[in-house]
Amino acid sequence: MGLAGAAVVALAAAGCGSGSPSNSSNSKSPVSVGISVSLSGDFSGDGLATKQGYETWAAFQNAHGGILGRNITLDFLSDGSSPTQVVTNYQKLITVDHVDFVAGPYSTLLTKPASVIANRYGYVMIEGIGGGPSVFQQGLRNVFDVSASATYQLITFAKWLAATHKPVSVAYASMTDPFLQPMLDGARSYLTSHGFSTAVYKLYPLETTDYTAIASAIAATKAQVVVLGTMPPDGYAFIQDFIQDKYSPQVLIEASGPDQGSSFVKAVGSANTGGIMVPNTWFPGSTYYQNASMVSLYLKMFGGTANNISADVAEAFATGQVLTQAVDHLKSTSNSALEAYLHSGVTFQSVQGPVKFASDGENESATPFVFQWQNGTLQDVLPTGVASPKPVLAVKPAWGAGA
């Protein structure tokens, strides 16, 4: 390790000396991390949150000695949510800017081409927001997802349901999305294997703008358990439509939407939030590694309230955390060393909890939380035993009785 490590450090130093814009107060040349983010196009909303997450991490880490005692500089390029641009961007980051490391863009769609490029240049693609199975099926050894991958997202919920409820029929609906759909299927296969029948299973295209019909179809089944693979907009719409239909299932969990804090409350009305569940890889009040400081720093940098912090922020921050720990341990900026080390089965700490990589790069020790709206606040209720969960409301209050 010694000699090789030294050599690598020297190389890397030379490498980034030639490239990355070194505008740091730190005497030593900074460690540069290159990221492509979607600041326009379909993913622009999450793209911005992702960028903020990385920025929060860099600011925090630089305040705590950076990496290897060197400052961290972030090199952002915008990709307009297009894989074409992502490909160009990561090649520029690696071959022109000579960044030391690259981190993941937003969404499974873009992480795939990005990780291929990284792999081509022997870079590790460490990411927190590209957990669709297809990312891990590429057979690339340089991809590492610090978050819970799609298939694991709803597993906590499914286990709880199977353990606490008698098998009933479940209504499923999901957007056709490389992340959401596997997520829903993951839960469905587990529940089916535990005797839960399927009342209805609806997939709807991204372009859908009117959900009333799908909602009514679900309502018509009178299913008492509803599992939805939603993005925020349709997440809101479904609940609004259920209320319109006067249909109040006992258990209602949505992939995304209820986690959006105040905008969710505004959308569905605080009185209706009660009992609604959402899986989450992170939450503001989590006691996990450095979470408190991340939250406070984020609020200092970007304002807003803790409940409005998007999970994208934490996922990006966690990515940075794992990178920091690994590199500080290795004492080198060699990507090959990093790849080997991340594969070595070590467990890292992050704002999203422990991170331990399976051979395909999924985070196998990820235990996604389940949250539930109780009395107008989002409480973590599952898994029991982690952090300080509130007891679950096994039956969702009827609409309007939740506050």
Next chain:
Amino acid sequence: MTATDVTPVGVAAPEHIPYELPKPARWGGTALVLTALVLFPLVFTNPAVTSIGVFTMIYLVAACGWNIFSGYSGYISIGHAAYYGIGQYTVALVAMHLRVPAGWDTFALLPLAGVVSAVLGVPIGFLLLRVRKHTFIVLTIAVMFILQLLAFNLTSWTNGSGGLEMSSPTWQGSYFNEPFYYVGLAGAVVACTVSWFVRRSKYGLGLLSIRDDEDRARGLGIHATRTKLIGYVISAFFVGIAGGLYAPFIGSVYPQFGFDPNFDLAVAVLVFVGGIGTLAGPVIGALLLIPLQQYFYLQFGNANLFLIAYGVLFVLILRLLPGGIAPSIIRLWRWFLVNRRRAAAGAGPPGDVPAPATTPDGGPAGEAEGPGRAGRKETGP
């Protein structure tokens, strides 16, 4: 609107002033551009730059193909992403099922991608070409979305929203892009050559006559439907090839990036900027806009003003260069010639205008509506 109110050339141009650059300039220019393109990756070896080059080539192939139909026939298709997608899925699926090793072998699939697109283009084109220009524009989009939705829904084939992977070649990063680039360049050369042949052929004249006045052309023995369909299929072929090159380069295929509305607009826009219906138009457009756009993203992508700047720039081009860059160059050249002759002959006759708004190819089709309409109206006594 009819040609009547255009100043009669008989008066305007006592001697003929060519509507094209002199032969040496044309051939010299072509040779120059070609050499530049061949040498490009050897000079700029940086992968970030060459990857921009690859995308430029992909769009160049598509643009030339698109222009062969939409440019020459005047039927603007904003749905050719249909074949971009078909090309991508063809290559991905065949490579997957026949276990075609990544690398040079995948390039062997390109003609197949083209052929599949062309074959599917026959029924689709037949259907689309039943309607005339305006409806056609929108109908092409509709068909493109149908295919996109099918790609989402026929999961057993396409793996739906999950998309398809293509294992990428094991080539070194330092020269990974070059093979794609040169294959793309080859494709572009073929596309442009075909475009050149069409423009010069009797068949091409049929297409152009359809652009100007379809009904008149039919009255002169031009089999409009057949002629249009052939053109449509040729263009589908090349766009399919472009898609077939894109898939292995990106390494994955998704419905929304295969059947991509943005691709449609991009191609139409760059051909228009270059000069629709001209030989050089698509080339100029692609070589200019694609690098420019990617560079824009790299430089100013983070600024929210990006979209605004892009839109404004586009409006300006539409406004300042009617008919596109290529015709504008020719207009400039003629203006120069006229002045030189005027200078030679002392003060020229007063009515001596540099160039009418129309040029033999690529000029505006405004008048094309005129006589056509008139012809229609007179049908009632």
Next chain:
Amino acid sequence: MSILNVTDISKSYGGIRALAGCTMAFEEGAINGLIGPNGSGKTTLFNVISGYERADAGRVTFRGTDVTNARPETVFEMGLGRTFQITRIFPRLTVMENMHVASQRQGILGQVRGWNSPAERERATEVLDFVGLTRLAYEPAGGLSYGQQKLLEFAFIVVAKPLVILLDEPAGGVNPTLLRGLADRIRALNSEGVTFVIVEHDMSFVMGLCDRVLVMHQGCTLTAGAPEEVRSNPDVLEAYLGAAPKGTR
């Protein structure tokens, strides 16, 4: 012997009957004049014959074969070319290119080859020489004056050597000297065996040129015969006075 027959052709637009069971025969090798007051259905008849409009009823036969509601391209290929009252040329093509659109080629090879073979160019130039457009051969046709466009349309029909040529007001907007030349050209072609059907309001032109004149009125044939007979026919006068005549447009 008649080369082009129209039998009981009817065509109406909503309420208006443009053609009311119109029947007429055009003699092979003749220069047929087709006259009649505005709105008597001359142009509609042309459109029906040349396949631009569907007839509601009746038959059109050309060279003995039924071409009722045939597609324009088919009719043309059978040897019937026409010009339009309001000229229709290809404005963005050069005059020379316009001349070549109509020239027929056989087989795929013919389609793939360049659009102007020396032979074709020679013939085109020869026709252009006559209509005096050679000078403008490589200008975009859209730049031509209306009169020039009318001549061009006539020219690119002629170049395709059809057996029958329908001319819809060829004299309109053409200056007198050219007009005389035009008449000569028509006679010349006619002597080579080309049949003409000419709709024209310029009576002196028609009477001077045509061997046979057919008169239409309210969508039917009124009368037909040699120019002088027609001129002396009271019904014709009646028809024209009945519907206030306009001269050439």
Next chain:
Amino acid sequence: MVILQAVIDGILVGGFYALMACGLTLVFGVMDIVNFAQGILVVLGAYLSYALYSHLRIDPFLSLPVTIPVMFLIGVAVYWTMIKPIKQDRVIMSLLTMFAVGTIIEGVLDLIFTSNLVQIQTSYETSSVRVGSLIFPNVYLYAFAMSAVLLGGLYFLLYRTRFGRSLRASMQNTTAARLVGINTDWVAAFTLGIGVGLAAAGGMVFGLTNSFDAASSYDLISRLLAIVIFGGFGSLSGALIASVLMLVIEDVVAVVWSPTWGQTTFYIVLVIILLLRPQGLLGRKAVRAQ
């Protein structure tokens, strides 16, 4: 019952799609312009109502008297500055110009409202009327009523007023209209204004029933264009029928089969219709230049 519910949903939602589609088809009929920016203009309308509601607490429905005129003026302005100068190749040039205009608007909206999804949150958005086992959401009922009123007004404007006459005249034949002394430029400008004004109303409802951002425009425009060719370019009643039909088909298919096939089915129906009637459901034959 479920199917009946789906049909009702389809009709209610179709109502306000008709608003946006009518704007599009009207503009086309008069000017041969495919207004590619209609999608983003709808979103702009949604944002206007959203802004008025979130800052001045003006109920979205009551904000219409403000937003519609504003959008109308925008439409007129766009015509004079962008469309009128186009001399040749109008059809495609105007299409591209409107696309460019749309891009600019999108950029501006991104700048002002950022790309975070918003929705107009009213008190009545979750309330509904129940008839037997059928549900009529209030929002959609109001929206439907509003659409009816506006479309009725449009009908009156077109068929009962002098302006309407000259507008329909220019629809029939621009040159002729100009000959009989109609100032076709003003007619065109007003028409684009009306089209954009309708987008304001449609956008308001869209913002009331969907979370949206500037990027939402792309899904919208593709649907609107489909509706318009289905109904036949330039035909208002066609657009109306097509909108309702589209939503009903989608919703019913979504219920009895799968939502993913809903849109596909509609598009396939569309293609079949156009095979039989290339000019669309109620399109004027003239559209098919013969």
